[in-house]
Amino acid sequence: MSRITIVGGGLVGSLLTVLLARRGHKVDVFERRGDPRRTNVYAGRSINLVVSHRGWTALKAAGVQDAVERIVVPVYARMTHDLDGKLTRLPYSIENRAIHSVSRGELNKVMLTEAEKLPNVKLHFDHPCVEVDLEHARCTFRHEVSGAVSNIKSDVVFGADGAPSAVRQAMMRGRFNFSQSFIEHDYKEIAFPSNADGTPKMDPQCLHIWPRRYFMLMGLANQDGGFTGTLFMPHAATENSPGFDVLKEEKDVRKFFQDHFTDAIPMVPDLVEQYMRNPQSNLAIIRCAPWTHKDKVALIGDAAHAIVPFYGEGMNAGYEDCKVLNDLLNQHGDDNWGVVLDAYHKARKPNGDAIADLSLRNFVEMRDLVADPKFILRKKIEGRLQQRHPDKWLPLYSQVKFSDIAYTDAWNEGLRHDRIMEQVLAMPGIEEKWESEEVEKMALGLLEGLA
Amino acid sequence: MSRITIVGGGLVGSLLTVLLARRGHKVDVFERRGDPRRTNVYAGRSINLVVSHRGWTALKAAGVQDAVERIVVPVYARMTHDLDGKLTRLPYSIENRAIHSVSRGELNKVMLTEAEKLPNVKLHFDHPCVEVDLEHARCTFRHEVSGAVSNIKSDVVFGADGAPSAVRQAMMRGRFNFSQSFIEHDYKEIAFPSNADGTPKMDPQCLHIWPRRYFMLMGLANQDGGFTGTLFMPHAATENSPGFDVLKEEKDVRKFFQDHFTDAIPMVPDLVEQYMRNPQSNLAIIRCAPWTHKDKVALIGDAAHAIVPFYGEGMNAGYEDCKVLNDLLNQHGDDNWGVVLDAYHKARKPNGDAIADLSLRNFVEMRDLVADPKFILRKKIEGRLQQRHPDKWLPLYSQVKFSDIAYTDAWNEGLRHDRIMEQVLAMPGIEEKWESEEVEKMALGLLEGLA
Numbered sequence: 095m096s097r098i099t100i101v102g103g104g105l106v107g108s109l110l111t112v113l114l115a116r117r118g119h120k121v122d123v124f125e126r127r128g129d130p131r132r133t134n135v136y137a138g139r140s141i142n143l144v145v146s147h148r149g150w151t152a153l154k155a156a157g158v159q160d161a162v163e164r165i166v167v168p169v170y171a172r173m174t175h176d177l178d179g180k181l182t183r184l185p186y187s188i189e190n191r192a193i194h195s196v197s198r199g200e201l202n203k204v205m206l207t208e209a210e211k212l213p214n215v216k217l218h219f220d221h222p223c224v225e226v227d228l229e230h231a232r233c234t235f236r237h238e239v240s241g242a243v244s245n246i247k248s249d250v251v252f253g254a255d256g257a258p259s260a261v262r263q264a265m266m267r268g269r270f271n272f273s274q275s276f277i278e279h280d281y282k283e284i285a286f287p288s289n290a291d292g293t294p295k296m297d298p299q300c301l302h303i304w305p306r307r308y309f310m311l312m313g314l315a316n317q318d319g320g321f322t323g324t325l326f327m328p329h330a331a332t333e334n335s336p337g338f339d340v341l342k343e344e345k346d347v348r349k350f351f352q353d354h355f356t357d358a359i360p361m362v363p364d365l366v367e368q369y370m371r372n373p374q375s376n377l378a379i380i381r382c383a384p385w386t387h388k389d390k391v392a393l394i395g396d397a398a399h400a401i402v403p404f405y406g407e408g409m410n411a412g413y414e415d416c417k418v419l420n421d422l423l424n425q426h427g428d429d430n431w432g433v434v435l436d437a438y439h440k441a442r443k444p445n446g447d448a449i450a451d452l453s454l455r456n457f458v459e460m461r462d463l464v465a466d467p468k469f470i471l472r473k474k475i476e477g478r479l480q481q482r483h484p485d486k487w488l489p490l491y492s493q494v495k496f497s498d499i500a501y502t503d504a505w506n507e508g509l510r511h512d513r514i515m516e517q518v519l520a521m522p523g524i525e526e527k528w529e530s531e532e533v534e535k536m537a538l539g540l541l542e543g544l545a
Numbered sequence: 546m547s548r549i550t551i552v553g554g555g556l557v558g559s560l561l562t563v564l565l566a567r568r569g570h571k572v573d574v575f576e577r578r579g580d581p582r583r584t585n586v587y588a589g590r591s592i593n594l595v596v597s598h599r600g601w602t603a604l605k606a607a608g609v610q611d612a613v614e615r616i617v618v619p620v621y622a623r624m625t626h627d628l629d630g631k632l633t634r635l636p637y638s639i640e641n642r643a644i645h646s647v648s649r650g651e652l653n654k655v656m657l658t659e660a661e662k663l664p665n666v667k668l669h670f671d672h673p674c675v676e677v678d679l680e681h682a683r684c685t686f687r688h689e690v691s692g693a694v695s696n697i698k699s700d701v702v703f704g705a706d707g708a709p710s711a712v713r714q715a716m717m718r719g720r721f722n723f724s725q726s727f728i729e730h731d732y733k734e735i736a737f738p739s740n741a742d743g744t745p746k747m748d749p750q751c752l753h754i755w756p757r758r759y760f761m762l763m764g765l766a767n768q769d770g771g772f773t774g775t776l777f778m779p780h781a782a783t784e785n786s787p788g789f790d791v792l793k794e795e796k797d798v799r800k801f802f803q804d805h806f807t808d809a810i811p812m813v814p815d816l817v818e819q820y821m822r823n824p825q826s827n828l829a830i831i832r833c834a835p836w837t838h839k840d841k842v843a844l845i846g847d848a849a850h851a852i853v854p855f856y857g858e859g860m861n862a863g864y865e866d867c868k869v870l871n872d873l874l875n876q877h878g879d880d881n882w883g884v885v886l887d888a889y890h891k892a893r894k895p896n897g898d899a900i901a902d903l904s905l906r907n908f909v910e911m912r913d914l915v916a917d918p919k920f921i922l923r924k925k926i927e928g929r930l931q932q933r934h935p936d937k938w939l940p941l942y943s944q945v946k947f948s949d950i951a952y953t954d955a956w957n958e959g960l961r962h963d964r965i966m967e968q969v970l971a972m973p974g975i976e977e978k979w980e981s982e983e984v985e986k987m988a989l990g991l992l993e994g995l996a
Contacts, residue, residue, distance in 0.1 A: 266725075269780065269827050273724030274717075329720065376720050 095119050095428065099233050099248040101223045102126075102255035105143075105198070106395030106412035108205035110254055112156040113420045115212040117428055122246065123215065124235050126222035126255070131203045142314035142322040143201065144169065144193040144301075144406040146495040152413035155420055158208045165200045167315045168192035173300035174464050179357030183300065184464065188477045191496050192299070193406065195314045197322070226251065226264035231390040233261075250431050251391045254412075257380055259397035265387060272382045277402055277454070280329045280338050280376045284311070284368050286361055288319025295361045296321065303460055304355050308335030310461040311355050323362070325369075326461065329376065338374050377402045379450050385439045389432035392439070394419070399446030404457035405494060411449045411501070415442050448501035452494060452508070472515050475528050479537055486541060514540040546570050546879065550684050550699040552674045553577075553706035556594075556649070557846030557863035559656035561705055563607040564871045566663040568879055573697065574666065575686050577673035577706070582654045593765035593773040594652065595620065595644040595752075595857040597946040603864035606871055609659045616651045618766045619643035624751035625915050630808030634751065635915065639928045642947050643750070644857065646765045648773070677702065677715035682841040684712075701882050702842045705863075708831055710848035716838060723833045728853055728905070731780045731789050731827045735762070735819050737812055739770025746812045747772065754911055755806050759786030761912040762806050774813070776820075777912065780827065789825050828853050830901050836890045840883035843890070845870070850897030855908035856945060862900045862952070866893050899952035903945060903959070923966050926979050930988055937992060965991040 095118045100107050103125030115121045127135045145153070145166060153159045170192045171185045186193060209215050220238035227233075232247045253261025266272055288294055296302055298315035308328065313321040331337030341347055347369045351359055359365060380400035385393040395412030418441050422434045459469070479487040490508035493499045499507075518524065518537050527533060546569045551558050554576030566572045578586045596604070596617060604610045621643045622636040637644060660666050671689035678684075683698045704712025717723055739745055747753055749766035760779065764772040782788030792798055798820045802810055810816060831851035836844040846863030869892050873885045910920070930938040941959035944950045950958075969975065969988050978984060 269727050271724075271726050273722075273726075275722050275724075276720050 096249035096431070098122070098250050098252065099124065099231070099246050100252045100254055101226075101233060101261050102253065102259075102395075102397070103206060103217060103219070104254065104256060104395075105202055105205065105409050106416065107252075107254035108202065108209050109152060109156055109158075109413055110252060110394060110416045110419070111209040111215055112158060112205070112212065113416055115209065115215045116156065117420075117423060118214070119428070120214045121216070122218065122248070123209070124218045124221040124223060124233070124246070126238070127219065128238075129206070129217075129219045130199055131206065134199070142316070143196050143198050143409050144314070145196055146193050146407065146410045147497060148407075148414045148417075149410040151498060152417035155417050156208075158205065161204050161208055162196070162201065165204060165317060166194035166196045167298055167317060169195050169299055169301050169314070171300045172464060173297060173302045175302060175304045175355075175357055176465065177354070177356070182470070184470065184473060187492055187496055188481050191492075193495055195301075195316070197316055200317075223255065223260040226253075226261050226391070228264055228268075228387040228391050250389070250435075253391065253393045253397045254395050256396045257378065257400035259393065261391065262382060262393055262397050265382075265391070265393070268387075270382065270384070272380075274378050274380050276329075276376055276378045277457075278328050278330075279309070279326045279457075280374050281324050281326045282338070282369065282374050283372050284323035284325055284362060284365060286313055286321035286323050286358075287363075292319045294319045294321070303464060304358065305461050305465040306354055307462050307465070308332070309354075311358060312460070323358075326457075344370060379454070381447060381450060383439075383443055385443060385446075386435040389435055392419075392435050398442070399450060401450045401453040402457060403453070404460055405449070405453040407449055407453060407494060411446065414445075418442060445501040448505040449494075452501060452505055455508075468519055471525065471528060472519060475515070475518060475533065475537070476511070478529060479534065482534065483538065486538065510541075510544050513544065547700035547882070549573070549701050549703065550575065550682070550697050551703045551705055552677075552684060552712050553704065553710075553846075553848070554657060554668060554670070555705065555707060555846075556653055556656065556860050557867065558703075558705035559653065559660050560603060560607055560609075560864055561703060561845060561867045561870070562660040562666055563609060563656070563663065564867055566660065566666045567607065568871075568874060569665070570879070571665045572663075572667070573669065573699070574660070575669045575672040575674060575684070575697070577689070578670065579689075580657070580668075580670045581650055582657065585650070593767070593775075594647050594649050594860050595765070596647055597644050597858065597861045598948060599858075599865045599868075600861040602949060603868035606868050607659075609656065612655050612659055613647070613652065616655060616768060617645035617647045618749055618768060620646050620750055620752050620765070622751045623915060624748060624753045626753060626755045626806075626808055627916065628805070628807070633921070635921065635924060638943055638947060639932050642943075644946055646752075646767070648767055651768075674706065674711040677704075677712050677842070679715055679719075679838040679842050701840070701886075704842065704844045704848045705846050707847045708829065708851035710844065712842065713833060713844055713848050716833075716842070716844070719838075721833065721835070723831075725829050725831050727780075727827055727829045728908075729779050729781075730760070730777045730908075731825050732775050732777045733789070733820065733823050733825050735774035735776055735813060735816060735823070737764055737772035737774050737809075738814075743770045745770045745772070754915060755809065756912050756916040757805055758913050758916070759783070760805075762809060763911070774809070777908075795821060830905070832898060832901060834890075834894055836894060837886040840886055843870075843886050849893070850901060852901045852904040853908060854904070855911055856900070856904040858900055858904060858945060862897065865896075869893055896952040899956040900945075903952060903956055906959075919970055922976065922979060923970060926966070926969060926984065926988070927962070929980060930985065933985065934989065937989065961992075961995050964995065
């Protein structure tokens with residue numbers, strides 16, 4: 095059994111800890127922030143998360159599914175809010191399947207508690223990593239409060255320390271490919287409170303979206319009846335769109351919400367105050383390679399593949415990393431780290447790239463297409479195809495959120511679907527005959543032609 | 546007039562110093578290494594450089610052309626060495642124009658001496674930059690020997706500190722796009738000595754190439770009759786190619802050179818010893834944006850756009866950055882840094898990307914195509930076209946090395962030439978009729994069609 099250091103005790107770090115400790119390894123977790131069960135480390139800057147099928151698969155493998163089920167809210171559909179406050183409900187799946195909304199902080203607390211139950215796990219909070227010696231799997235941590243420096247030598251180090259990863263920083267000094275690319279949009283959290291009696295002000299089983307083409311507001315339910323809302327808007331205004339750079343005065347902010355998100359205003363009495371107070375965060379895609387250094391160090395989760403949040407798959411992709419690593423340990427044994435880490439990188443790197451592409455694509459869909467009648471028609475046609483030919487047609491969203499199909503395969507299949515549906519939607523009179531056999535035949539014929 | 550801090554006293558830093566000091570600015574240069582006029586800071590790890598037209602244009606603008614002309618060797622052609630040692634000479638230009646080989650170290654020394662002649666310049670060696678406060682244009686340096694820390698506040702900071710730029714590092718903490726991408730090949734220097742009487746062992750007015758498809762050796766003349774040779778080979782062996790990772794034993798190295806570079810062996814008596822002793826370096830392309838922070842900080846040269854050395858344009862691209870900046874100061878005045886830096890970034894960033902693409906493309910040409918009869922035929926056809934229609938056809942190489950045409954335009958024109966020449970080379974019997982009017986008409990017709 096190996097001595098393992100996990101840098102980062104967030105969502106991925108804590109799940110990885112449970113999986114590895116259950117296998118018998120001795121696991122030390124070093125987290126730069128404080129213990130989230132004691133201090134509110136995520137205040138005002140967290141997008142709510144969704145657990146999808148891949149996430150559940152990994153949680154099951156770690157035996158913590160039950161603990162997590164208690165803190166999630168099922169979400170069955172998107173609910174779009176148009177300019178007049180008119181609602182349209184778009185189910186995620188024809189089989190009434192749900193994704194599950196969860197607060198990042200709550201999930202992290204549960205997972206840390208699960209990890210701490212295991213006797214061979216030790217958690218060290220307030221311990222930022224300041225240096226990693228890759229060759230010797232040795233990490234240096236400096237205690238936030240006392241300044242005391244610890245040098246921890248282990249057999250294997252996992253960098254589960256998120257987008258600003260210190261472990262990755264050490265790898266960058268070598269022959270290491272890396273890119274960070276910021277998208278045009280930043281975001282800001284807006285909390286929607288519950289009613290006075292604790293009931294929610296909107297349907298909690300929907301992800302609410304106010305798609306406005308160049309910017310959008312979204313909201314995901316919390317267990318307390320409130321919603322975590324997030325405003326996505328360009329960092330800098332363009333001729334088509336307002337931007338965080340120009341929306342700085344209270345009166346402008348008020349007018350902006352009145353103009354674009356009228357129905358949200360009565361639900362959030364302190365909306366302008368929150369906008370003025372909450373931090374503005376930016377969004378980057380990070381890609382790198384290789385994720386591993388010999389049999390000694392591996393990156394996992396956002397440290398290896400930070401993506402934008404629009405598919406709600408960042409955590410699920412990281413959880414799937416853990417699950418695949420666990421499978422590889424089953425396959426190759428627990429004392430064969432060189433082989434396991436190599437196979438882990440080969441298996442996961444292309445999928446990290448694919449989910450980055452998918453998450454950007456879904457941003458366009460969310461802010462733009464969900465408000466487009468053609469898009470809604472496409473969803474209906476795809477739903478019908480899936481219903482009648484479930485073996486042949488699984489929509490991209492279902493592949494990503496409700497299956498274990500590799501992200502790379504889902505991406506390719508999604509592009510194929512795009513090409514097919516473009517031709518189908520160009521059929522004359524498609525609005526009237528979308529439920530006809532003619533349309534079905536056309537789609538399936540194209541599908542076979544492109545196979 | 547402004548107080549300017551230039552981080553990095555290498556090739557670009559020293560030219561920029563001369564240009565800015567001549568305009569009347571007070572310039573302080575901080576270089577992390579020692580003074581190259583006192584210690585050999587480049588020992589055993591420098592590819593020789595070539596000054597091309599753009600380089601000369603910038604050197605002229607700085608008034609240092611004469612000083613540099615004294616230390617260069619003109620290079621008029623490529624000379625390929627095949628497996629049997631057979632030589633083929635391929636002129637760079639039909640007008641007998643030359644690029645100019647120069648030792649990095651010698652050029653740096655001359656430029657520092659030129660800079661130091663100016664009363665408003667101060668050079669500080671052994672001063673690595675450890676921190677930059679972008680908002681206040683304040684840099685922190687720690688003296689290599691004494692450890693003394695200096696905080697230097699200025700009006701504008703230029704990061705001319707090369708690929709590992711500390712200034713860029715500070716910018717990366719913000720909303721800053723960045724990528725570093727290593728190519729498959731590493732390199733190692735092999736020095737070719739002169740004959741005992743100081744005469745060169747090969748034609749010094751040629752760039753010598755041993756193209757072997759998956760790896761290559763090249764040599765550029767020095768003023769002392771020797772050549773700086775460079776072996777480019779994959780970092781890791783593949784099924785097609787040896788690699789630095791497997792070529793570690795003296796006997797294998799000897800056999801490798803005997804098999805592939807037979808005619809180089811008698812010229813370099815200590816070839817194997819040099820291979821064993823000299824460091825192996827890797828090659829990366831760095832792209833980033835934005836290159837500037839408000840009116841306070843700008844990246845220049847490799848710090849902004851590190852490229853691979855295969856077009857011999859890295860320094861020339863950096864010199865052109867300096868020239869363009871100087872032109873913009875002429876245009877907008879010396880107290881208008883916000884406007885000037887913004888215009889500088891807009892003008893140079895696309896060209897930084899284009900020369901990165903061009904330099905990768907030329908690697909394929911050098912290691913691969915120069916040994917291909919089709920490539921040689923193409924060069925002949927293009928040479929003829931240029932000779933007969935100089936207003937219509939300027940080969941890509943000439944655009945890059947013998948003109949001021951923007952790299953972006955050269956890249957696009959190069960792609961257009963590729964498409965045309967592909968069709969021309971596919972003409973039946975092209976080997977016999979390449980000098981015919983038919984071929985000329987075909988090429989020019991296609992050129993007009995694609996215009």
